[in-house]
Amino acid sequence: MTTDSWTAPSIDDRGLLAARVADDLDAYLAVLARLDVFVPRREADQGSKFGLRRSVVKLNQLTVYGQLNNAIRGTSKSALTVSQEYDTTRRGARLILPVYTRALLPAERPEGVYFQRNLFPAWVQDLAKQRQTMQLVVNPGTPEERELNVGKAAHWMRKDPQLVGGWSNLRGTIRTVYNEPAQGDLARALACGAHLSVTNAVPWNTMGHAWLDYHSERELLSQWWGIEGPVQWQNQVDALLDNENPQPVDLVLGIRTERGAGVQPSGDPAQDTELLTQAVDAWCRDRGAPERLAQEMTDIAQWVVRCEMWMRRDGVITPDAIVATQDSWDWGRCVNMARWGLSCGFCDRTTAEQIVRHAGNLCARTYADWGQMSAAYVLGRVIKMGRQGNPEDSYRESLQLHRALMLDPASPYLTVPLH
Template sequence: MGTGTGWGNSDGGVPDGFGPPEYHGNPFAPPGSRPAGPPPGPYGTPAPPVPPPARWQAPSPVERQLYEAKTRGDWSGYFDVLGRNWLYTAQRRAFLDAHPGEVQFLPHFSPQVGGVCLTVLTEGVLPAPVADPVYSSASLSWYADAWDPTDPPWLAVNPGTPSEAYFLTTPEHRARWKRHTAAEIRPGLRLRALHVGGALHGTVAHGLACGALLSVNNGELWNALGYHGRGYRRERTRLQEWWDITTPEEWRDTLERLLSAEMVSPVWEFALRVRRGLALDFGGAVELDHWRTVAERVVRRNAERAAEPRITPEGVTPGTPADEGEVSAQAAGVRRLIGRIARYEARFRADGLLEDGRFIRTLEAWDYGRASGMARWGLAARFGTLAETEAAVVRASSVARANYRSWEEFSAAYILGRCLHFDEEEFGDWYENALACHRILTTDPASPWLNIPWK
């Protein structure tokens, strides 16, 4: 194969858990309905078995599309589906840790073709994550290029499921695979769900839906608690590059800080807290100049208090006078921040993110939404367990419900946090993509936000 150590194993076999599900035949097909070998044809695949009854529910649209193409004998269409989705293969975790950037083909014998196969799975049929094995994902084109003459003569797709198929791996056949690979694999800005094995109702589903803006933006299954993402190695790389997380301890610390809303900027929260207090005091909308003036006054008053002596258990402790230039800079910064928030909110109202007369009370949603994502990312990277992930997702649901009154209110707060963090008032992709995700989640009939009550 192109990378790794080939498909031979030093122990002469595949360790437990690394092969495909044990095959017991298609439970919906009568005995003897499967042909013994591939018929003539360019794809070298067995003919489709008798269709399962209507009660069979595909885990996701990918498996449904594969099954439909297989049932009508449309192998070109079958490969089109494979070509626009990531294909996963089991890996020894120790091997990936020791050989970054490499993939090892782990073969198995298949009685269906009477030969050795490499199994690849589509996302909807991946098993729940365990410590070992882990999975790597790649495009169909990558597999076509990585194969070499010592690798298995057969490719098994989703064995043991109604969407299964087996394909020869000769150079001629692999050349055809490449013609079906899409230019972009599984693009973002799509609502995708797991219909079998994914949470659709209840507290876990609510907690996962708190991270749906991220899932839709990335084109990921929003409700897959047993999350693999792009595979073990890539999910570890993502956490390292975006969050500087490289250990289970760092992941747990970051997750706890997100669930406690300790990563959202305290300056943002200060500015919004001042406006919230004014709105409560005066019972209505707060004028921008009034908000700025009071916020600056509070900044200066806090500096004065810091300079005053304090009585502590050790006695009288002298205060720490603040430099006037520093205090003035802080006050000016808060005034600028208030202007940014006001301009974003005006744009939100114009785009339907925020109702007229409404304002954003707190940006804790920015942390809670990311906490829902972080729980799953850590599982995919094997920094945490499935039980830890579920507990964190349930907690994300609880704190979000305690601080917000609707999906729309939560969404506006999350998006404002995202924009203040990344967008720098450009109203570019960071904003436009978030707006597109919000619109999908508030209008698509299959959206969790339209099917799971906020409280």
């Protein structure tokens, strides 16, 4: 295939294409050494469904959702180990395993196959340790295609460790694929979930595919969201989109606006905290709120003032600004919930897009600009997630995301209008 009428669909693919055209194996491996790739896998009990030219290569109890994926998601959850098979083919006498970059995944997957996400350098070294003998073919059928020997690729990674990246290098990076929407309503809506995309090292503007990293996504939904099937997934989508039944943090922010309790920051956090906690206490007394709820709302009020003080200090919001609603925290997560639903087979592409667009429309109606929306996400993340652990650590992580999205030229917040 010639490159005359073909455009590489991502920055990473441009690097692979340039190295392939130059026939520079070192440059080709240097791109892969910092990249995540997708490998076709199938369950062991589905082998009879495949044609005679398909071969079986088993992976003996390797971690499917283990330290690599834990690192990218920032979790120490236990690993899920599953014995599965690579979906290999034959090229003459050679056993071939296709390897894909995200932007060049096949539109249609083979029957019964899902695509497992791996960090290429660590994965290829694991293959070499198992003495796997198949050849890898990267992005077959494209001008980037190159066949690699497992042992030689693993040796290159060990020989040049300074060129090898990890999940930590991919996290926090704004990634874009050029063969999916980069402008328009869908792109705008996808950008509303960009905080989590950047956290998970996923291109901000991709919807993904069905059965994409299926086992890891199922495990994530089970462990972090308690979702085991499509009904629970739909219930969670509905809850994230629901702003008719406010949660405690929403109540606190609403009380502040309704009662004018610190709506105009005084510059004295202690005074603003006292005003807001008094307003919350009065609201709870007026409505006979349960003691546990009242205590939680008081704690939230204190953290709201503290977090906003940090945000003013760091330029996330202006000196006289407050965050009126943290809804973008839920709506941004809903964008990603739609992606996960698609990858796990809980919904089809059309349904996933409808959910994404709905969340995007809510964000556009609620926030004046990306900066305001991102600040609301930061506050929501610190109050709802940070208080379960270390709020200051959560804030520092959120601040890095905010700055990347507001300053990086590759960010949709600088290229896609919210309105």
